[in-house]
Amino acid sequence: MKTIERIINWSRLKSPWIIHFNSGACNACDIEVLAALTPRYDVERFGVQLKGSPRHADVLVCSGPVTLQQRDRLTTIYQQMPEPKFVIAVGTCACSAGVFDGCYCVEGGIDTTIPVNMYVPGCPAKPEAIIDGVVKLLGTLESEESKAKKKKKARKGAAEVVQAAPTIPEPPKEPEEAKKA
């Protein structure tokens, strides 16, 4: 990966810019997204910043089933976001239309209109779940290079443990579990 890509990837990982959009929700998930910004949950400690413009956003946090009147606007906002971009569907309605499935002004979940990278169910999704979704999504932004680096480090750490306490059994050749960030 080129240096400039590494810098962009690192800055995105450390400080993703988020835009929030309500595509027809009852507001419960939107309040919980806002609550995630307040002191108790403080999502900003992960470097996440809420921005107003899709043109500067990395992540679209979307709530609500897609209503007929919001469908085109949702598509436009998604199109305005620069690549690479990610979408988190917050709440059961965003995942699958929830209770509104079958209502005449409702298209369906977010993925009926734009691609979704992360589904956070819940009615509403709790702030902890939203943050968990954001953090997990950030995890997928890690480049292959840095993933390989972490694997190497973990294997080294496991080998040291074996030397310190010989009663611990031999670790497997390629420790898959050690990848957990």
Place this chain on the structure above:
Amino acid sequence: MEKDNRIMIPLGPQHPALEEPESFNLLLEGERIAAASVLIGYNHRGMEKAAESRTYVQNIYLLERICGICSHSHSTCYVQTVEALAGAEVPRRALYLRALIGELERIHSHLLWLGIAGHEIGFLSLFMYAWRDREIVMDTLEMLTGNRINYGMNAIGGVRRDITPEQAQKVLEAVDALQARTEYYEKAVLGEETVAQRLIGVGKLLKEDALRLDAAGPVLRASGVARDIRKDDPNGIYPELDFNVITDTHADVFGRTVVRVLELMESYKMIRQIIQQMPEGPIAVKVPARIPAGEAFMRYEAPRGEDVHYTRSNGTDKPDRVKVRAPTLANSAAIAHMLEGGYLADAPIVIAAIDPCFSCTDRSVRVVDARSGEEKLFDWEGLRKYSVAWYAKQGVDLSAASMRLRGD
């Protein structure tokens, strides 16, 4: 910044070619709004029609989600119509539990509003503090019902969950903590000079206009009209509680703030009475799936005002017609009136002061200059920033108030 009465207001970040319909159309003369029109209908999902093909029980869960902020209000109002149709006698303990959740919901809603109002006028600490304190009531609701919002507490014929003496004790502790915080806000917010400068005289709605335009809830009461469904047309056990209907005579945004803060205090009082007076007994009666043909109309005092449900039954297990008129709609006729004659910089807080749903403020505001015909499309955040900057130029800067709130 303005030049020769033409508007030179920074555009919001949303591209004007986005072409999505705006919520408000404002005609400006200088810096004052000469005419306003309200264009809502942002969030229509088709729930009334959907309700006709779902059973009465399924509809509890559908209608609860009309609005997440007053979900218990909608749920309770709806089950009241069905219980009336079925001739069900809901046990008193269930009615007390409904009122408990209802008042806790009122607290969460008013604290939420207080924070949003603070955010709109640049009083940012108030937003953080009010929402932090609101977590006390969110935890309480989660303890009692299993969820922070959309409680699923109601059943047709009663409630689904009971409360233990330990939980009742925790509720009382939560209320004590909240009361202490609210007393602090009463002094630090209502007594704060810059808040008064910012809110007094803003969004005026005189009593006769409030009545003529049929406003609801805190908006109506802040114009001196003592109307509250909990007193005028009560359901459940409200006649057994001792509380005041809060009114104010300011008839402006400051008055609406006063009403909501003082209503919090009344809710704390009521919750203590509810816990103390709650009788033992069952929490629900069985109601058959098929509801005899008839019609029923019920009202409920939601945090935002009068919520209205009408149900017509036809002897089957599905309703023939479900009609809902949520409280915000009742205030829609009054918003234009409150905006007209005021400054553009007042628009965000005047609109926020009716306590609308978020989606309403997710939309653009189209501003047209009456003299030049120049048009600008604001997004909500852009209008809010303009308004905070405009008032700061007049010497009304709430960042100092923010520091004072934190310093205590």
Place this chain on the structure above:
Amino acid sequence: MEANFERENGVLARLNERFGLDIQGAAVKHNRVYLSIPEEAFMEALKFLRNELDFSHLCAITGLDTGENFEFLYHIAEPGGIVVTLKYKTKREDPVVIQTVLPVYPGATFYERELEGLLGVTVEGLPEGRQYPLPDNWPKGQYPLRKDWKPAKQNIDEPTKGV
């Protein structure tokens, strides 16, 4: 307990006295009166209730399709807590035209727009304005609250796509 609903029956008695309306079919409950009247009698009865019996608050207007007719319910309240639901039916012809109640209740705008949008009724006297509550891209001539109108996806027990 024998409830005699004095106040509620008093309202019916006044209506009967003034207009000779048939109040036999009225349903009376605590704080509730449900009364069907002929379309011709409606506007005068509404004005009477508002101006002389202080039913100054219009809670909502419900429009519904009974199959044979369209029925309109006006839910009005007085300060003491009584809500009268005044109902009338019109023939289901094309177009269905009813009169606005704005001169009596200035807060009725959005309630009447809803009748136009969802039932396809024309409210004469309602000022021009954007439709409510359907979205702007809603196909013309489709009135969801009519009983013969069905959405594309009706069966909620069908499995949904996605998750």
